Amino acid sequence: MHKQSDALFQQMDKDNSSGASREEIAQFVSSNAQLWAKLSVKLNQPAQVVIQVATRVAMELASGKEGQAALDAELSPEQFHQFRKKYVLDSSGSEEFFHRAVFANYDKDNSGELDAEELEQFLDTIYESRSVVKGVITLPPKEKMRDAIMKQCDTDGGGGFHTRKSVAS
Incomplete structure (x- = not known):
């Protein structure tokens, strides 16, 4: 190899x-x-x-x-x-x-987190085309999904969805 x-x-x-x-x-x-x-x-x-x-x-x-x-x-x-x-x-x-x-x-600005606008674009993709989850799961209403993501991933209260660390874990 x-x-x-x-x-x-x-x-x-x-x-x-x-x-x-x-x-x-x-x-x-x-x-x-x-x-x-x-x-x-x-x-x-x-x-x-x-x-x-x-x-x-x-x-x-x-x-x-x-x-x-x-x-x-x-x-x-x-x-x-x-x-x-x-x-x-x-x-x-x-x-x-x-x-x-x-x-x-x-993460267009390569900051290591999704700010509110980037998160909204992510959710729009899922909810408009369902391309990421097509046929895999039934989604809750978009507002509930956003709230759940923020509750789970906004670790510093700054309104961002942090992932470099959360994806790795």
Whole structure:
């Protein structure tokens, strides 16, 4: 498995820098539909949009950094291998990746939380198209869902839906 990761890394590292940039990781993400296709379908988003979101999540998970620092990072071959092993090849890791990417799709400012507007956009997607939960569950009225989310996830009383920590737990 390490040999496969090394070979993929070598193909991806177009500039031979021994580090994978966001653009190089975006190429990897783009060519691995299991990282973004489900997002595209479930969120009814164009492939280009969800590939960008999936790349952001991949950079954060692989580098251990957040926000712009993650996007500016150069991943080492070992970081790439660990990311691929945990989030691409392992089914439970793939599911975690999907959940983080769904969240990141709505966290437009990359703050690590959904503010009131971002949460409203998330709820609109669920309630208008039911794409994320289509055929899976019956939803309560939107206002009850919003109240339940805020009660559970607004840990500091600031009105945001915090997830970097709550998704990981």
